[in-house]
Amino acid sequence: MLPSSLVSLLWLLQLAWAFVPLTPSYINNKKKFSVWSKQKPPKGYKETAGLISKKIQKDAAVSTNDGSFTLSTGISFIFSDADEYAYYVNAGIGSSDFPLLIDTGSAYLWVYDSECNDDSCSDKPLYSASSSGSSSSSKTFDLSYNTGTASGIIVQDDVTIANVEAESFSFGAASVVPDLFQDYPFSGILGLSAGNESSSNLINIVDYLYKNGTIDAAKFALCMSNYVVDDSLQAYGNNSGLLILGSDQPDLYIDPIYSTDILTDSSNHWEVKIDKIFVDDYQLQFQALKIPDYGSSNISRIGLLDSGTTSIILSSKDAITLHSCFANSESDGTQYAIYCNTTSVVSLDIAGHNWTITSDQYLGTAYSEDSGLSGYCVSNFQGLDSTTDGSWILGNIFLKSYYVEFDYANAKVGFAERADNVVVTKGSQDSLAITSSGAESSAGSSAFSSTACTSYFNSSSSTLTSSSANASSTSSNSTSSTSDSKASAAPLLPSFFLLSIMLASYLI
Known part of the structure; x- marks a missing residue:
């Protein structure tokens, strides 16, 4: 009889591979059908030309902010690909x-290790456990994605985000990275899911910072759209928003914040009731x-x-x-x-x-004139039975419109x-400094500009490498494996985020 832990792992892997990559794209003409042939418009519903009800209009309230917001410790710019x-x-x-x-569907942090020879690690900053002076346990991690596996060792090192440091923080250093990540400008995953279940001390960094008294509250917020910056922050002009750790920032939103409980039995996801x-x-x-x-x-x-999914995924x-x-x-049953x-x-x-989700958010690429669907656009609402509980996956086309606090x-x-x-605005000189490349960065920390980040991907000589990522205290006799399986719906056009729904099982 198989050990229960192995049975759990095999079941989990089967679940992971049951998910199918999904990208909002053109429908398959061979499977095309009229939606009205499957379901007529709701009785009494009339198509309208825009906002016909006060109910669907945004609040008339305006921000009391004077128009400026000063960066401080615990707040970092976030960026995106083009x-x-x-x-x-x-x-x-x-x-x-x-x-x-930034992935609110992943449980923990992991980075690309210098021992990685996969295409996804090419021309990107790589973490070297040996050269950084970090320590490692005898444990490993293994994450199954439906296009491959990320795996490696578990290490401890100092991690700084938004000028806030997590000392001796445990995370994964992956020597194997799936091709899924090859075309995207990052070197790892910052997991910020709703729960902590790892038996290998792999917890999310926000909870870790709070328990160590580094931040005032066990929460974070995302504002995932560009902010205008003043002259002192022009290097950050192409930002894609802000990440806030451990504090409330009322100047960034129109009061009040509307809060709702996370649903129980949510499998460590940030699941809420849509009334x-x-x-x-x-x-x-x-x-x-x-x-x-x-x-x-x-x-x-x-x-x-x-936040690891771009579109909005509904059940079929x-x-x-x-x-x-x-x-x-x-539709073809999946695309619309x-x-x-x-x-x-x-x-x-x-x-x-x-x-609200307006047409500029849910309308995707237009069909060509010779496609047979001239005048149509891809719908960024997709149909896929990707979750066991029938949930709607609310990705970035929803999140980016609001201040969202977790x-x-x-x-x-x-x-x-x-x-x-x-x-x-920039704030104190202590919170930001100029790097040797001329891009702005938090002193000794992580909040350097996207200009500095982009340079990693334009020049292979910028890639950080090391001859070894071996742990300083590795035991060959005792190895504990952390095994996670994660799959979900992908985003807009290039196939990417089957990152979004992590189904986790940790083996001791």
């Missing part, structure tokens, strides 16, 4: 800097779904907040229902095509407030309308 598929923060690990993907869903002023009804803590509902859904049946509200929409001149607004009621201590997520009149 297509805004991947959002990352610059982290100081040991004596070097690394761009890390109601509207297209324009029409409230949608779906097939009944069990909502943890609330029972069965045909109007409410589960929302899984994932829910996607049909939603797209039935868009005139003459087409809707009119490019659509102006309808999709809105989600969460925590007693209405959060609260570990109170097991809550808070949402607020973003203050758009903010200009970010």
Whole structure:
């Protein structure tokens, strides 16, 4: 009989490979059908030309901020690739800097190790355990993605993010990295999922910083859209937002923050209840779904907040229902095509407030004139049964519009309308310094500009390498493996984020 731990691992791997890569893209013409052939528009629903109800309009409230926001300890710029598929923060690990993907669906931090010879590690900053003076345990980690595996050793080193240092922090150093990550400008994953389950001391860095008294609260916030900067921060002008660790920053949002509890049985994901869903002023009804803590509902859904996913992923049946509200929409069962001149607004009621998704967010690439679907655009709402609980994966096209706070201590997520009149200023000279390359960086820490980060990918000579990443205290007789399996729906056009939903199993 197989050991229970091995059975658990085999079951987990099977789950991981059950997920299929999904990219919002053109529908398969061989499988094309009219959505209305599957489901007629809801009775009483009329297509409208824009906002027809006060319900779906954003609050008229304005920010009380005077227009400026000063950077301080615990706040870092975040950046993205040119297509805004991947959002990352610059982290100081040991004596070097690394761009890390911000992923609220991953449980812990791991980086590309200097022992990695895979294509994904080429021309990128690589972590060298031996040269950094870090220590390692006898444990290893192994993460299964549906295009390959990330694996390596578990090490301890000082990690600095937003000028906040986590001393002797445990994380993974991967000598094997799947091709999934090859085309993206980061050197590892900053996991910020809702729970900690690792038996190998691999916990999220926010919880670690709070327990060590380094930050005031066990929470973080994401503002995932560009901020205007003043003249002192021009090197950061192409930022993609801010990461806030351990504090509330009311100048960045329009008060109040609307908070809601994380659902129980959420498998360590940031899952919340979506009370109601509207297209324009029409409230949608779906097939009944069990909502943890609330029972069965045909109007409410589960929302899984994932910064590692770009689009919004619905169950197959829910996607049909939603797209039935868009005139003459087409599908192949997974991808959807809707009119490019659509102006309808999709809105989600969460925590007693209405959060909108407008056409400039959910309309993707236009179809060509000779495609047979001229006048149509790719829908960034996708249909895939990628979660066992039927949740909607709310990726960055939703998150980037708001100030979103993730609260570990109170097991809550808070949402607020973003203050758009903010200009970010430099603050004290102690918090930022000039690097030798001329790009601005937090002194001895991670908040260096995207200019410095980009240089890693334009010149192979910039890549950090080492002859060895062997641990200073490795035991060949005792090895503990941490095995995680993670898969999810991918984002907009290049296939990427099957990063988003981590299903974790840790073997002792």
